[in-house]
Amino acid sequence: MGLRRGTDRDAEPLPPGTTPAGERPGQPEEAPAGERAGRPEEAPALSVRGLSVSYGEVAALRDVSFDLTSHRVTALLGMNGSGKSSLFNAVSGFIRPDAGEVRVLGMSAARARRSNLVGYMPQSEAVDWGFPISVREVVMMGRYGYMGPGRHPRRQDREAVAAALERVGLTEFAHRQIGQLSGGQRKRAFLARSIAQGARLLLLDEPLAGVDRVSTRTIADLLKSLAAEGVTVLISVHEIGTLAELAEEAILLRRRVVYRGTAEDVLKPEHLALAFGDDADAGAGTEEE
Numbered sequence: 001m002g003l004r005r006g007t008d009r010d011a012e013p014l015p016p017g018t019t020p021a022g023e024r025p026g027q028p029e030e031a032p033a034g035e036r037a038g039r040p041e042e043a044p045a046l047s048v049r050g051l052s053v054s055y056g057e058v059a060a061l062r063d064v065s066f067d068l069t070s071h072r073v074t075a076l077l078g079m080n081g082s083g084k085s086s087l088f089n090a091v092s093g094f095i096r097p098d099a100g101e102v103r104v105l106g107m108s109a110a111r112a113r114r115s116n117l118v119g120y121m122p123q124s125e126a127v128d129w130g131f132p133i134s135v136r137e138v139v140m141m142g143r144y145g146y147m148g149p150g151r152h153p154r155r156q157d158r159e160a161v162a163a164a165l166e167r168v169g170l171t172e173f174a175h176r177q178i179g180q181l182s183g184g185q186r187k188r189a190f191l192a193r194s195i196a197q198g199a200r201l202l203l204l205d206e207p208l209a210g211v212d213r214v215s216t217r218t219i220a221d222l223l224k225s226l227a228a229e230g231v232t233v234l235i236s237v238h239e240i241g242t243l244a245e246l247a248e249e250a251i252l253l254r255r256r257v258v259y260r261g262t263a264e265d266v267l268k269p270e271h272l273a274l275a276f277g278d279d280a281d282a283g284a285g286t287e288e289e
């Protein structure tokens, strides 16, 4: 049961959530020292090294490197086509990069996903909102990784879902079909899915597109409280208006990392120009090298 519109990612529901001790699904591969699932804090929350992604002739990312530590909300800022979704898909293990390496809490991207450590909120356009599934069922998808093949929720799954719905303020909407929520409520439902999952790294692709001021505030507050609990949040935005409200720091992306700094620093015109200004290397597009 995938909500995501027709890609091969439908084969598996979008990354469910993390793992309370003792109920971690996914079989640990031989984990190097310091990579054991029970002690992921020892590694950076996210480490991206020399990442390049292309689609045929189109170079979406080139030699992208950065680290994220926990307890932080970091914005990924760039114009349309700058590679934000490609980065999320590579970090989630959904697409295979041409080159480079992604480590999530010291694990490979694929293993982190299987271990329910990565929560992903796709762009709205990537979701089939007509899919006959309730808000509660969407959030329950965050628990799939803890269930057996029959996906029968146990008491702790139901409790985790109820708590997540409560936290995002959607308890009273739990039985509504997901498409019958407002834009901001839909985003909160997907956030609840990652909360129920217990994800340690949250990847949010344009979560504020089409969201009003009140919902933006609510989502920003939720993200901050999750970060305070040790969750690492990477959130893509292509509008600068909400940046300072959302994130403490930002990475400017234009196929490669062109600048990184505090939200205040990144908003300086000379830095924004690196990501949004006219440039021979503008945005994404055909490799010109």
Ligand SMILES: Nc1ncnc2c1ncn2[C@@H]1O[C@H](COP(=O)(O)OP(=O)(O)OP(=O)(O)O)[C@@H](O)[C@H]1O
Binding pocket: 055, 058, 059, 060, 078, 079, 080, 081, 082, 083, 084, 085, 086, 087, 238, 284, 285
């Ligand atoms: N499946 C695909 N096939 C071919 N090209 C693709 C594919 N997905 C993305 N691209 C191209 O890769 C580049 C980066 O796209 P990506 O979606 O990662 O950017 P983005 O920053 O998320 O854009 P937006 O802000 O518009 O969502 C763009 O030139 C895009 O056209």
